Amino acid sequence: MVEPGTIQAAQSGDREALITLLREIETHVYRTAYYILNNEQDAMDAAQEALIRIYTKINSYEEKAQFKTWVQRIVTNICIDKFRRTKPTVSIDEHELVFREKQDVEDQVMASYTYQDIRHAIDQLPEHHRTVVVLRYLQDFSYNEIADSLDLPLNTVKSYLFRARQQLQALLHEYQKGGVRG
Numbered sequence: 001m002v003e004p005g006t007i008q009a010a011q012s013g014d015r016e017a018l019i020t021l022l023r024e025i026e027t028h029v030y031r032t033a034y035y036i037l038n039n040e041q042d043a044m045d046a047a048q049e050a051l052i053r054i055y056t057k058i059n060s061y062e063e064k065a066q067f068k069t070w071v072q073r074i075v076t077n078i079c080i081d082k083f084r085r086t087k088p089t090v091s092i093d094e095h096e097l098v099f100r101e102k103q104d105v106e107d108q109v110m111a112s113y114t115y116q117d118i119r120h121a122i123d124q125l126p127e128h129h130r131t132v133v134v135l136r137y138l139q140d141f142s143y144n145e146i147a148d149s150l151d152l153p154l155n156t157v158k159s160y161l162f163r164a165r166q167q168l169q170a171l172l173h174e175y176q177k178g179g180v181r182g
Contacts, residue, residue: 029051031138032075036131046079050071053078121167132161133168135150143157
């Protein structure tokens with residue numbers, strides 16, 4: 001991800017290093033914000049706020065934690081604060097899935113419905129469960145990285161993921177039975 005030398009240079013006041021650092025993480029920051037908030041405008045606002053906070057707090061970063069978990073903690077906390085300030089609404093993601101040319105139209109339609117249903121189910125999870133699901137399965141964080149990012153005990157992260165998977169199974173039960181979207 002980010003070179004340690006770039007981080008140290010940014011902390012030393014090297015403006016170019018700081019700009020490079022922010023450019024390297026901006027997509028990751030936005031993606032996390034979008035998956036947590038499920039709203040493009042809110043995600044853009046949260047990502048911008050997170051990048052500004054990283055810019056102003058870069059000197060508070062200590063190398064005892066991984067840089068990506070430090071960044072993740074900042075963006076996640078901003079998203080959680082934003083989520084708490086606004087009443088959550090469930091919406092379907094308007095972004096289209098990228099399909100391979102060889103898939104037929106029916107497969108594309110079913111894949112799109114499946115994606116929308118999974119996204120809809122994730123949106124229905126409580127905020128803390130949704131956050132760990134996003135970090136684990138969409139951002140590919142390890143359990144330890146999630147615990148560090150959210151400042152939670154490792155067993156709490158495992159418990160949240162276990163409960164979130166149970167809730168997702170219940171919400172998506174018709175897929176388990178081989179049913180179709182109604």
